[in-house]
Amino acid sequence: MSVPVLLVTGFLGAGKTTFINELLLDAGGMRIAAIVNDFGSINIDATLLESATDEVIGLKNGCICCSLQGDLLRTLRQVLRNGSPDLVVIEASGVADPAGIAQALMDPVLIGAAALDSIVCIVDAEDLANDPARWQDPLWRAQLAAADVVQLSKVTPGDGLDSVVARLGALGKVALGADGSTLAVRDLIGRAGVRLVPGRRPVLDSGRFASLEWTCAGTVPMAAFQQVIGRLSGSLLRAKGLIRFTEKPGDCLLFQMVGKRASLSPSGLDLPGCRLVLIGDASAFDTEAARAALEALAQE
Numbered sequence: 001m002s003v004p005v006l007l008v009t010g011f012l013g014a015g016k017t018t019f020i021n022e023l024l025l026d027a028g029g030m031r032i033a034a035i036v037n038d039f040g041s042i043n044i045d046a047t048l049l050e051s052a053t054d055e056v057i058g059l060k061n062g063c064i065c066c067s068l069q070g071d072l073l074r075t076l077r078q079v080l081r082n083g084s085p086d087l088v089v090i091e092a093s094g095v096a097d098p099a100g101i102a103q104a105l106m107d108p109v110l111i112g113a114a115a116l117d118s119i120v121c122i123v124d125a126e127d128l129a130n131d132p133a134r135w136q137d138p139l140w141r142a143q144l145a146a147a148d149v150v151q152l153s154k155v156t157p158g159d160g161l162d163s164v165v166a167r168l169g170a171l172g173k174v175a176l177g178a179d180g181s182t183l184a185v186r187d188l189i190g191r192a193g194v195r196l197v198p199g200r201r202p203v204l205d206s207g208r209f210a211s212l213e214w215t216c217a218g219t220v221p222m223a224a225f226q227q228v229i230g231r232l233s234g235s236l237l238r239a240k241g242l243i244r245f246t247e248k249p250g251d252c253l254l255f256q257m258v259g260k261r262a263s264l265s266p267s268g269l270d271l272p273g274c275r276l277v278l279i280g281d282a283s284a285f286d287t288e289a290a291r292a293a294l295e296a297l298a299q300e
């Protein structure tokens with residue numbers, strides 16, 4: 001019998017890694033392997049998931065819905081060779097159109113060993129409230145359209161939640177998690193209808209996003225870092241990183257920013273220096289200016 005593959009999609013920062021982490025931590029005895037595609041060359045998501053399962057493989061430097069389709073298939077074969085898991089979870093990057101990944105997974109050789117089961121789309125309720133234009137975003141709509149299961153994240157009771165659920169319903173999607181709950185992993189499997197090879201071409205707009213990956217071997221001063229991020233925030237869609245501040249060089253902190261909301265929390269990791277990924281709209285985000293501003297912060 002082929003191993004089911006669960007594909008988790010959703011816009012930048014929607015909560016895909018958080019959702020998968022919860023699945024892995026509450027796997028109900030299932031052996032789950034995770035394949036994680038980050039947009040850039042620093043695979044923060046894979047690093048974050050490594051503590052939750054033995055088998056996490058990061059795919060970086062491209063997108064599995066287009067340039068890395070071959071890498072995805074090779075990785076999947078490798079995962080299957082390493083001892084058949086009960087389930088493979090693939091986290092798409094926030095810029096991926098799941099149609100491209102579904103097409104790749106229709107590979108005639110692979111399909112007997114691993115077959116795409118459900119596609120879960122994480123929909124960020126807070127993002128929809130803050131940025132109603134998201135409803136018209138072609139990439140966001142393509143991610144939603146592909147979904148067998150729509151899971152809401154960042155829900156606040158009231159706050160227009162009923163109208164979000166109703167509007168998703170009008171688009172033909174039943175949104176789960178309006179009460180903050182998530183389905184158990186076993187209940188996510190087998191939810192797909194008959195899946196045809198997607199006829200349309202994936203929504204790809206490689207020029208839409210600009211990203212910067214920055215690392216330094218030492219630390220950065222906290223107040224100056226916050227100032228730089230504050231200045232950049234208007235042009236950023238997503239930022240994440242593992243940062244050591246000069247004031248507390250012993251702590252490796254997880255920095256997250258989605259839209260205007262930023263947070264710092266203990267990462268539980270012990271990686272040296274700092275690593276940061278910034279993603280913005282290409283028309284607004286000046287990566288070289290951002291790099292220079294970050295370089296000016298680096299301390300030994």
Ligand SMILES: Nc1nc2c(ncn2[C@@H]2O[C@H](COP(=O)(O)OP(=O)(O)OP(=O)(O)O)[C@@H](O)[C@H]2O)c(=O)[nH]1
Pocket residue numbers: 010011012013014015016017018019045093094152153154155238240256257258263
């Ligand atoms: N309050 C709240 N925060 C959440 C929820 N889900 C995710 N977050 C936060 O949102 C931020 C992004 O979450 P991730 O899980 O990394 O999002 P992602 O979709 O994997 O992000 P990318 O892979 O970078 O596109 C983090 O700071 C999370 O802690 C949620 O349900 N509620």
